[in-house]
Structures are given as C-alpha cells and as structure tokens.
Amino acid sequence: xxxxLIPLLxxxxxxxxxxxTGCGDKAEEDVVLNPDADAENLTxxxxxxxxxxxxxxxxxxxxxxxRSEEEGILLQCMDSGMIDLSPEGRSLASEDFKxxxxxxxxxxxxxxxxxxxxSIDTYSPGSEEEVDQDIPHYASPYAVAPTKAExxxxxxxxxxxxxxxxxxxxxxxKDYYFGPVDRKDVSTHVFVIDAVNKEVVxxxxxxxxxxxxxxxxxxxITYDEAARGVxxxxxxxxxx
Numbered sequence: 042x043x044x045x046l047i048p049l050l051x052x053x054x055x056x057x058x059x060x061x062t063g064c065g066d067k068a069e070e071d072v073v074l075n076p077d078a079d080a081e082n083l084t085x086x087x088x089x090x091x092x093x094x095x096x097x098x099x100x101x102x103x104x105x106x107x108r109s110e111e112e113g114i115l116l117q118c119m120d121s122g123m124i125d126l127s128p129e130g131r132s133l134a135s136e137d138f139k140x141x142x143x144x145x146x147x148x149x150x151x152x153x154x155x156x157x158x159x160s161i162d163t164y165s166p167g168s169e170e171e172v173d174q175d176i177p178h179y180a181s182p183y184a185v186a187p188t189k190a191e192x193x194x195x196x197x198x199x200x201x202x203x204x205x206x207x208x209x210x211x212x213x214x215k216d217y218y219f220g221p222v223d224r225k226d227v228s229t230h231v232f233v234i235d236a237v238n239k240e241v242v243x244x245x246x247x248x249x250x251x252x253x254x255x256x257x258x259x260x261x262i263t264y265d266e267a268a269r270g271v272x273x274x275x276x277x278x279x280x281x
Contacts, residue, residue, distance in 0.1 A: 071199065074142075074237050079198035085147075085161040088197050093149055093159055093205070095239035096232075105130030105241075111213065113225070115155040118211035122228025122249030138243040140233070140279045142201025143194040146181040146272060152208040152227045152260055159205075164193075183269045184276070192280045203236040204272050208263035211249070218259055226251045227261030231271045245271050 073079065078088055097115070100106040104127050107117040117125045126133065151157040162181035166172055179200070180193040194200040207230045217224035227250050233243035247268050250261035 071195065073196070073198040074201060075198050077198070078200070078236070079196050083197075085163070085197070086159050089147055089149075089159040089161050089203060089205075090157075092203055092234055092236055092239050093157060096234045096241045099240050100130070103130070105133065109155070113155055113213055114210050115151045115157070116209065118209065118228060120212075121246075122209075122211045122226065123246040124209070124228075124230065124244060126244070133241060133244045134246070135243075138233070138275075140202050140275055143199050144192055144202045144204050144276060145179045145194050145197065145200045145236070146183065146204050146206075146269075148206040148208075148263075148265070149232065150208045150263065152210045152225065152263060155210070157207075183272075185273055188273050188276050189280045192276045197236075200236045202242070203234045204275070205232045205234070206263065206265055206268040206272070207232045210260070218256075222259050224252055225260045227263060229264040229268055231268050233275070243275075247271065 077083075100116075101108055106124055106126055109115060109117050119125050145161060147159060147161040149157040149159050162179065162183065164176050164178055164180040165182065176190050177193040177195045179195070179197075180190050184190075184193070209228050209230060210225045211228045212226040214224040214226070216222070229247040229249070231243075231245040231247065232241060234240065235242050245268075248264045250264070252259055252261055
C-alpha cells in the first residue's frame with residue numbers, strides 16, 4: 042500500500058510575524074501570470090493534466106528523456122528507477138535549482154498506468170476551524186514550518202510553478218505473482234514544472250521501491266513524505 046500522510050496544516054503565516062506581504066524581493070506582486078488558467082469551467086485536475094502532458098511531451102521533444110516502448114511505463118528509466126535523462130537533460134537535476142514565484146503542490150501517479158492520475162492540494166480547514174482568509178486557496182496541507190503560506194498561489198493563474206510528487210512505474214515483472222499478476226516497480230520523483238510555459242524545470246529522484254515476494258499490493262510504494270520534504274525545502278529556501 043502507498044505510504045499515506047496525515048494532512049496537517051502547519052503552515053507558518055508571514056502574518057504571524059507582521060509581514061504577510063513582505064518577504065524581501067521574494068514577496069512578488071500578486072500578479073496573474075496566466076488569466077486562462079482561472080477560467081471557471083476549468084477544473085484543477087484538467088489544468089494540472091494539461092500542464093503535465095505538455096511538460097512530458099516537451100521532455101521528449103527536446104531529447105531530455107525518452108518515452109518507454111513498454112506498455113504501462115511512461116518514461117525510460119535506469120535500473121535504479123531514476124529517469125534516464127540525456128546529458129543535456131541532467132541539468133534538470135541540478136542542486137542549484139531555486140524557485141522564484143508562487144507555487145501549487147499536488148501529485149502525479151503513473152505507477153499503475155502510464156497515464157498519470159493528477160491531484161492538486163488546496164487549503165481546507167478542519168471541521169472545527171474557521172476559514173482563514175489570509176491563507177491562499179492553494180496552500181498545501183502538507184506544508185510544514187517554516188514553510189510560509191505566502192509561497193502558495195491564491196489562484197491557478199498566479200501559479201508560476203506546479204510542484205508534483207510523482208510515482209512512476211519503471212519496470213514490470215510479468216506474471217511475477219500467482220494469478221498471474223505482474224509486479225510493478227515504482228520510483229518516486231519530485232517534478233517542478235513551469236506552469237505558464239508548461240516546461241519541466243527540475244527533477245529530483247527520491248527513491249525506488251520493489252514489492253516483496255509476498256505482498257498485499259503488487260505495485261511499489263511512492264515515498265510521499267520524503268518527496269514533500271524536498272518540496273518544503275525548495276519553498277523554504279525561496280521564502281525565508
């Protein structure tokens with residue numbers, strides 16, 4: 042089974058420090074970068090899916106990665122589960138990467154099928170909590186201190202970076218289990234996508250998982266918590 046997180050909204054508001062709108066140059070003006078993204082008839086899922094599909098196709102078109110020829114696997118990966126990036130594409134894994142704009146977090150799971158299932162994080166107060174108008178709509182419940190609420194976009198059109206916990210099936214062991222049932226090995230990556238230009242700008246390989254000989258789920262787990270940790274770090278570095 043996939044490793045689950047308990048959604049706890051532990052975002053530290055800049056307002057708590059009297060500086061909700063001020064974080065130096067990192068507190069960009071609250072501008073709409075892509076008005077079309079805020080169309081009322083556009084769902085969060087459809088918005089994210091369009092960005093994801095365009096970004097993956099861009100990786101392939103630029104020669105940074107290759108689509109897998111095996112059904113059920115999206116991209117060619119190495120034995121470790123890491124995406125097999127070309128020499129030029131390896132620049133996307135640079136440790137020097139920094140964000141410089143509002144973010145929206147979510148997940149993209151292409152572990153059971155090559156067609157990724159997308160979901161987007163939004164602010165949702167608990168049943169006994171009042172809605173805090175100072176918390177952006179797309180503030181993630183997986184943000185932890187000292188991640189600041191101001192890093193998150195108030196609307197899709199204000200988002201510069203779509204940051205996704207990504208589970209990818211990278212190897213299928215045919216008829217591995219009695220049934221017969223295939224075993225699917227899964228690698229976890231963090232994808233950061235320029236939401237306006239629909240281009241992948243950063244990829245971080247977290248870890249890979251191979252189901253055991255005896256298991257209740259033939260699909261490897263996605264390391265959500267570790268991936269969210271990377272996403273928190275990237276935001277904290279930008280919004281100090």
